[in-house]
Amino acid sequence: MQYWIMKSEPSVVSIDHVAERPGQTVDWFGVRNYLARNFLRQMRLGDLGFFYHSSCPEPGIAGLVEIVREAYPDPTQFDPGDHYFDPKSPADDPRWSTVDVRFVRKTRLLSLAELRDHPGLAGLRVLQKGNRLSVTPVDEVDAQTLLGLLAV
DNA sequence: GCCAACGTTGGC
DNA sequence: GCCAACGTTGGC
Numbered sequence: 409m410q411y412w413i414m415k416s417e418p419s420v421v422s423i424d425h426v427a428e429r430p431g432q433t434v435d436w437f438g439v440r441n442y443l444a445r446n447f448l449r450q451m452r453l454g455d456l457g458f459f460y461h462s463s464c465p466e467p468g469i470a471g472l473v474e475i476v477r478e479a480y481p482d483p484t485q486f487d488p489g490d491h492y493f494d495p496k497s498p499a500d501d502p503r504w505s506t507v508d509v510r511f512v513r514k515t516r517l518l519s520l521a522e523l524r525d526h527p528g529l530a531g532l533r534v535l536q537k538g539n540r541l542s543v544t545p546v547d548e549v550d551a552q553t554l555l556g557l558l559a560v
Numbered sequence: 561g562c563c564a565a566c567g568t569t570g571g572c
Numbered sequence: 573g574c575c576a577a578c579g580t581t582g583g584c
Contacts, residue, residue: 415582440580441567463582520583538565540581 410455411551412447413534414473414509415462415542423459423471423514432511433476436543437484438492440504444543448505449479457509458546458554460534461517468519469554477508515558528553 414436416422426434439445457473481502484492497503523529533544546554 417582443567467583538581540566542581 410450410452411546411548411554412451412455412457413460413469413532413544413546414457415460415534417463418461418470419464422461423473423511426459426471426473426509426511427514429511433508435477435482435506435508437482437506439482439506439542440492440494441541444541445503445505447541447543447545448507450545451475451478451507453478456512456551458551462542466517466519468517468521468523469515469558470517471514472512472558472560473509474512475507476510479505479507482506513560515560518554518557522557526553526557 418425421434426432436448439448453475455475457475458469459471459473461467461470482492482504483506484490485494485497485502485504486499487493488495492504494503520535523532524535529535529550532546532550533539533541
């Protein structure tokens with residue numbers, strides 16, 4: 409199993425929103441960065457996502473989700489009325505992918521400050537200066553550390 | 561609102 | 573292929 413940190417602005421999609429969705433499932437639309445897209449394409453059924461709230465008063469990990477559908481074309485890239493419309497994406501070779509994730513559970517808020525304070529997590533990609541990727545891999549050791557801190 | 565960091569675009 | 577300009581992200 410692989411682990412990922414997946415960032416979302418809670419004002420757009422929060423962990424509570426996921427829990428309230430039909431089937432407790434949402435698609436991870438709107439990724440428009442090639443490296444992040446490649447990570448989406450590496451995701452496999454059953455992978456665990458740490459759901460991270462960003463651009464909000466208390467950024468940090470707020471819950472867990474599970475990958476329930478592997479990468480497929482992000483429909484928003486073909487919708488001219490959509491914020492994420494990409495006129496340059498070929499219909500026969502879609503540029504952007506999405507996955508479906510399902511709610512697993514909420515956790516206590518593991519804040520960014522607390523993540524930074526933990527020496528063992530210094531290598532975590534999301535803590536690196538200038539990191540802006542919305543989807544990043546987490547190695548097994550770091551994942552276990554996170555799960556421990558979350559008391560899961 | 562500010563600013564650092566980074567990705568993308570487009571002229572040359 | 574270079575690089576300046578611009579846009580976006582995201583913490584503070």
